[in-house]
Every structure is written in structure tokens, then in C-alpha cells.
Amino acid sequence: MGARRRWKEFPVRLKKELEGTSAIVGVGGFGLGAAGWGILAPPFTFIVVGVGGVITLAALGYAGYRAIPPKLVDPSALVGSELDLDELENRVQKIGKVSIIGRSQAGKTTLKNRLKFNVEKTVRTEELEATVIALPTAPVQFVAILDGDGTKYRQQLAMAEACDFLIIILDHNSSDEENSFDEGRCAKHSEFLEQVSNSISKYRSERLRKILFLWNKRDLWQRSDAQNLKRFEEFTASVFKKWSESNFSETVMQRTHSNEDASDVSFVMSAIVDFAKEGGDESKS
Ligand SMILES: Nc1nc2c(ncn2[C@@H]2O[C@H](COP(=O)(O)OP(=O)(O)OP(=O)(O)O)[C@@H](O)[C@H]2O)c(=O)[nH]1
Ligand SMILES: [Mg+2]
Incomplete structure (x- = not known):
């Protein structure tokens, strides 16, 4: 629970509310003040x-009253619904937020589908959205899967900025049948990762709780020749070293x-x- x-959050909310009400308090205060200073004679003093x-x-x-923080909804009541980040x-x-990001064709949608997270939208909005997912655990655990418009680069960065657990998918080749290592593809991954790094350093105040790199399409790249394999391994190792x-x-x-697989x-x-088990329980904080 x-x-x-x-x-x-009550003090901050109260401060905001008081700023809004200061004019009314001022009028009332003026009445009190005027009476207190003896400008008004009884019986007006008492009335004012x-x-x-x-x-x-x-x-x-x-x-x-208005500053009372709203009642928090139990995530179980929201499973499957799409919320904007503010609502979440x-x-x-509090539940953990997970983002799965990567260059186009790296395998994000396929992974989310295989995980049975029904988070890919048909109607796209400008805003990031969070879908509450019930995990197959006993007792049930919840996470929010963040999702934006996959075609918009900016939204991939926003997903990295807003989550607690960042999963990054990379591949050796944008194809779904090529075994060989594509130098150009890896340059694109590097450029993407550079932008993700910049966004994280610039816009996050808290550290991420976890980062997981998935070197995807192993079914393909493991069948390539030794030299291709070596180059891909060098690439993944350098990315991992930098991020570690x-x-x-x-x-x-x-x-x-x-x-x-x-x-x-x-x-x-x-x-x-x-990740869900390790955190997010508000009663402990
Ligand atoms: N062989 C193989 N193909 C994969 C794997 N993962 C994804 N693919 C294929 O790669 C292509 C792209 O996968 P998606 O899941 O659509 O990629 P995405 O990251 O969602 O791409 P965008 O929506 O364009 O950003 C599809 O044809 C998938 O079937 C994998 O592990 N092995
Ligand atoms: Mg996709």
C-alpha cells in the first residue's frame, strides 16, 4: 500500500494557492488593520x-483546502490506460518508468510486442505517453512504459530524459536478414547515443536507476564471419565502456x-x- x-507536496501547493489568494487576504487584512488603528469608531470597528x-x-x-494534494490512484485501476507524464x-x-529506445529498425516495436506490452499507438500525439502495465508477478507489480512517436527523434530523447530504467536497442545492421556488420549503421547508432547522452546530462536532475544495452539481432550477426563479429564486438565494447x-x-x-529468441x-x-520490485513503493519513502 x-x-x-x-x-x-502540501507546503509548495499551499504557497502557490496563497499567492493566488493574497488579494482577498489583503482586503480582509485591510479591514482588520483599519479597525485596529482606530480609524473606525465602534460599532463600525466590530463590523469591519x-x-x-x-x-x-x-x-x-x-x-x-485547495492545497491538499489529490488522492493518488492505485496503478491497478489504470492498467492499459494511456496517461500523460503529468498525470502519472x-x-x-509512484511506479517505475521504463523507456525502450533506439534507432529506427533496431527492434523496439518487435520487443514490446513480444513482451506483450501493448504500447504502440496508432494515433500519435506530440506528448510522451505512459501506459501502465501489470507485470506477471505475485504479488502483481506495476511499471509505466513510456512511449512517444517513434518517427520523431526528439521523442526518443524525451523518453530517455523522463524514465528510471532506460533500455537501448542497437543492431549490427538495419536489415532483418543481413549478417554482416554495417559500419554506417554503427555510426548512426553512435550519433544517436551522443544525442541521448547530451539530453541526459542536460535535462536530468536525478540519475537513472538502470540502463540496459541490448545488442539485438544476434540470430543474424552470430552467423557472420570472424572479422565482422570482431568489429561488432569492438563497437559494442566501446559503447558499453563509455556508458559505464x-x-x-x-x-x-x-x-x-x-x-x-x-x-x-x-x-x-x-x-x-x-526493477519494479526494487523500487517505486511510496510507503517506504
Ligand atoms: N532477424 C531479426 N530481425 C529482427 C529482430 N528484431 C527486429 N527484427 C526485424 O527488424 C525490423 C525492424 O523491427 P522493429 O521492431 O519494427 O524496429 P523499430 O525499432 O520499432 O523501428 P521503428 O519503429 O522504425 O523505430 C523488422 O523487420 C523486425 O522483424 C531480431 O532480433 N532478429
Ligand atoms: Mg517501431
Whole structure:
């Protein structure tokens, strides 16, 4: 059970509400002041003090009431629904956010489909969306899978900025049948990763909880010749080294992967389950 309201947000919310009500409190306060300074003679003093006091108290009381943080919705009530990030942050009991990103054709949609996350939208919005997923665990655990418009580069970066667990998919070749290592493809991955790094350094205030690199399409690249394999391994090793040495997360993991291999897909699911189990319970914080 998580906290029902985020009470620690009350002071900030109250401050905002009070800024909105200061004019009314001012009028009431003026009444109190005028009476206090003896500008008004009885019985007006009592009337003005009375009215001024009531206005001030009512305004303060109403501000206080409005500042009460909203009741948090249990994620179980939202499974499958699409929320914008604001709603997820402010209205839902805290759950971990997972993003699966990568260059076009790297295998993101295939992976999400195999994980049975129904998060690919047909209607695209400008905003990132989060879909609440119930994981197959006992007791059930929840995560939010972030998803944006896959065709918009900016949204891939926003997904990295907003999540807690970042899964990055890369491949040796954009094709779904070529075994050989494509130098140009890897240059594109590098350029993409550079932009993701920049976004993370610039826009994140908290470290990511986990990062997982998936070197996808193993069913293809493992069949290539020794030289191709070596070049791909050098590429993946250099990416992994760079990200491990960055300060983006304490936990940077990597794994060779094929969406064609059910045990690889299960591994990703178990990594998400571990992530969900390790955090997000608001009652502990
Ligand atoms: N052989 C093989 N093909 C794969 C694998 N993963 C994905 N593919 C194929 O690669 C192509 C692209 O996969 P998608 O899942 O659509 O890639 P995406 O990252 O969602 O691409 P965008 O939506 O364009 O960003 C498809 O033809 C997939 O069938 C894999 O592990 N092995
Ligand atoms: Mg896709």
C-alpha cells in the first residue's frame, strides 16, 4: 500500500494557492488593520473586524483546502490506460518508468510486442505517453512504459530524459536478414547515443536507476564471419565502456539479444520485474 496523498507536496501547493489568494487576504487584512488603528469608531470597528476577519480566514481556509494534494490512484485501476507524464507524476502512486529506445529498425516495436506490452499507438500525439502495465508477478507489480512517436527523434530523447530504467536497442545492421556488420549503421547508432547522452546530462536532475544495452539481432550477426563479429564486438565494447564510465546510472548492463529468441525476451521481462520490485513503493519513502 502506498501513501494516499503526497503530503510532502502540501507546503509548495499551499504557497502557490496563497499567492493566488493574497488579494482577498489583503482586503480582509485591510479591514482588520483599519479597525485596529482606530480609524473606525465602534460599532463600525466590530463590523469591519468581523467581516475582515471572516474574509481573511475564509480565503486562508480555502487556500489550505485547495492545497491538499489529490488522492493518488492505485496503478491497478489504470492498467492499459494511456496517461500523460503529468498525470502519472501527480495522480498515480509512484511506479517505475521504463523507456525502450533506439534507432529506427533496431527492434523496439518487435520487443514490446513480444513482451506483450501493448504500447504502440496508432494515433500519435506530440506528448510522451505512459501506459501502465501489470507485470506477471505475485504479488502483481506495476511499471509505466513510456512511449512517444517513434518517427520523431526528439521523442526518443524525451523518453530517455523522463524514465528510471532506460533500455537501448542497437543492431549490427538495419536489415532483418543481413549478417554482416554495417559500419554506417554503427555510426548512426553512435550519433544517436551522443544525442541521448547530451539530453541526459542536460535535462536530468536525478540519475537513472538502470540502463540496459541490448545488442539485438544476434540470430543474424552470430552467423557472420570472424572479422565482422570482431568489429561488432569492438563497437559494442566501446559503447558499453563509455556508458559505464559515465555518471548516468550506477547500474549499466549489457546483453546480446535476439527478438527471435524467447529466452532473451524473458530475460528483458525479468530485468523489468527486478526493477519494479526494487523500487517505486511510496510507503517506504
Ligand atoms: N532477424 C531479426 N530481425 C529482427 C529482430 N528484431 C527486429 N527484427 C526485424 O527488424 C525490423 C525492424 O523491427 P522493429 O521492431 O519494427 O524496429 P523499430 O525499432 O520499432 O523501428 P521503428 O519503429 O522504425 O523505430 C523488422 O523487420 C523486425 O522483424 C531480431 O532480433 N532478429
Ligand atoms: Mg517501431
